[in-house]
Structure formats: C-alpha cells, structure tokens
Amino acid sequence: AKQQGRKTHAFYSSEIMASAVERVLIERGLREALIGQQLELYYQPQVDMVSGHIVGMEALLRWHHPERGLVQPDAFIGVAEETGLISEIGRWVIQQGCRQARLWREQGFTLGYLWINVSPRQILHNGLEDAIAQSLKDNQLPSGAIQLGVEITESLLQSMPHSTEVLSKLRALGVRIAIDDFGTGFSSLSLLKQLPIDVIKIDKMFVRHLAFDSDSQAITAAMISMTHTLGMGVVAEGVETIEQLGFLREQRCDVVQGFLLGAPLTVSQATQVLIEHREG
Ligand code: C2E
Ligand code: CA
Ligand code: CA
Ligand code: CA
Numbered sequence: 001a002k003q004q005g006r007k008t009h010a011f012y013s014s015e016i017m018a019s020a021v022e023r024v025l026i027e028r029g030l031r032e033a034l035i036g037q038q039l040e041l042y043y044q045p046q047v048d049m050v051s052g053h054i055v056g057m058e059a060l061l062r063w064h065h066p067e068r069g070l071v072q073p074d075a076f077i078g079v080a081e082e083t084g085l086i087s088e089i090g091r092w093v094i095q096q097g098c099r100q101a102r103l104w105r106e107q108g109f110t111l112g113y114l115w116i117n118v119s120p121r122q123i124l125h126n127g128l129e130d131a132i133a134q135s136l137k138d139n140q141l142p143s144g145a146i147q148l149g150v151e152i153t154e155s156l157l158q159s160m161p162h163s164t165e166v167l168s169k170l171r172a173l174g175v176r177i178a179i180d181d182f183g184t185g186f187s188s189l190s191l192l193k194q195l196p197i198d199v200i201k202i203d204k205m206f207v208r209h210l211a212f213d214s215d216s217q218a219i220t221a222a223m224i225s226m227t228h229t230l231g232m233g234v235v236a237e238g239v240e241t242i243e244q245l246g247f248l249r250e251q252r253c254d255v256v257q258g259f260l261l262g263a264p265l266t267v268s269q270a271t272q273v274l275i276e277h278r279e280g
Helices: 002-035 077-083 085-106 120-124 128-138 163-172 188-194 204-208 214-229 242-250 267-279
Strands: 039-048 054-065 069-071 113-118 148-153 176-182 199-202 233-236
Touching: 002 054, 002 077, 002 085, 039 085, 039 267, 054 085, 054 267, 077 085, 085 113, 085 120, 085 128, 085 148, 085 267, 113 120, 113 176, 120 128, 120 148, 120 163, 128 148, 128 163, 163 176, 199 214, 204 214, 214 233, 214 242
Parallel strands: 054 113, 113 148, 148 176, 176 199, 199 233
Antiparallel strands: 039 054, 054 069
C-alpha cells in the first residue's frame, strides 16, 4: 500500500510539473505572439431573429502558434489572466477590433455592433475605459462613431466593487455592455439589478439541449422573458439546429448566433459574408 501511495504521489507531482511547464511555455509564447503578430481576430455574425439581418459581429481571438498551429482561446486565456498578460492582449483586441470596424465602415458595410470579449481582469486592473477611449481616438473616431460592445463573463463581476463605475464610464463612451455566459454563474439575478447592462447572452450550454430537455427549455424561456421585462436585449449563442432556432423564435429571443447562422470567420471570409448580405 505504501508503494502504491508513493507511486500515486509521483504521478501527481509529474502531472503538476507538466502543467507548470506548459504554463511557462504558454506565457513565454504569448509574449512572443504579441510581438510577432501571431494573434488574429475571427468574427462571428449575430443575426436578428425577426429581420434576418446581421446586427453584429463578435470578435473571437485566435493564436497562430509557430509549432502548434491555430490555438483556441480556451487554451491560453486562463494563463493570460493569471500572468496579467491579458491586459496587453486585451488592448490589442480592442485596437484590432476597432480598426476592423472602421475599415468595414469605410467600405460601406453596415455590420451593426462589433462585440469584443473582455476579461473581468481587465476591469479589475483599471484602464479598460482608457484603452477603449484611446482606441476610438486612434481610429480618429469620435465616441459613438463605432458601434462597440463588450461581452463580460458574469463570474467575478459581482465581487468587484468598482464594476458599476467602469461599466458606466464605458456606456458614457457609447459602448454597449453584454453579460456573457449568462446562467452559468451564481450571481445572475442580483447582477442584473446592480450593473448597467444592455444585453444578456444565454450560454450555449442551455441552447445545446433545447430540442429534447424540458428543463433547458423552461430556463431559456424564463431568461428571455425576464431579460425583456428588465428592458434588455437577449442573444442566444451556440445555435446549431433548426429546432433550437424554432424554439428561440417562439420565445421571442432577439438575436441568434451559432454555427447554423455562421461560424467564426477570418476577416476576408467575414467580408465576403457582408458583401453577400448587402446584395441580399
Ligand atoms: P464565448 O465568448 O462564450 O464565445 C463562444 C464560443 O463558442 C466561441 O469559442 C465560439 O467560437 C464558439 N461557438 C460559436 N458558435 C458555436 C456553435 O454553434 N456551437 C458551439 N459548440 N460553439 C460555438 P472560442 O472562439 O473558442 O472562444 C472561447 C472563449 O474564449 C470565449 O467564449 C471567450 O470567453 C474567450 N475569448 C475569445 N476571444 C477572447 C478575447 O478576445 N478576449 C478574452 N478575454 N476572451 C476571449
Ligand atoms: Ca462572448
Ligand atoms: Ca459562452
Ligand atoms: Ca466564455
């Protein structure tokens, strides 16, 4: 038994070592990624349920790793948050997103809101509203000229006393605020009352089971009606099937997003979609 115990211990510590090494590698790689232009934003359309028009694009981060190829954000955002690199990455995302929104504008596209994902860490570390104001300035845009939105995960938000202040400042810049992954945390309802919020995004975890799970249906229906009662908009993410779309339409969800409507796209692919959309 003693032998066994030692083996288990050795196994765990080598796992911990491996993940520690992996973290260091990711951290070092991310620093290089920022310098070496290995980051890219993909864009996923958001579609109005009634008109069928594209009313927004969500910017989603990708990392072109020199050895590993295309890396998805779930593999590195956590490390970026722990190491504080998220601030610099976040600034890059803001700059790049605003720049692309300006370019699309200049090309005559109406893409509605450009949504970027913001880590609660960026709110905690101050400077989010400055970075956004600066970015609007860099693109020679008066505040409000770009329809910009930020998506913030509900977890952590509530525990930050100055969230309300930061979000209010963003709103004063003309930025819309969405709560991401809504329903997956524990603080949902009180958050809605406390914070200046424009849009709720229903997490794909609920959308996934809509066709066959009556609990997911009930929760989704309740979230939509509650959001509307509070005067906010509601977006459902992760819509993959006609059945899911049908249920969301019946419940009067405002906007839908997901593989059924379009996957996250490169700039040139997204531009193509905007061209086709314009031509009807
Ligand atoms: P999220 O904001 O909840 O984004 C939704 C995720 O679902 C995205 O994964 C998207 O590609 C994926 N998705 C879209 N449609 C569908 C669908 O129909 N079915 C399924 N199964 N998935 C779908 P992605 O791009 O890997 O991003 C993962 C998470 O990484 C995001 O979750 C967000 O929390 C974070 N993230 C992405 N970009 C950024 C960024 O620029 N900054 C920060 N701080 N976080 C980011
Ligand atoms: Ca999001
Ligand atoms: Ca989500
Ligand atoms: Ca998320």
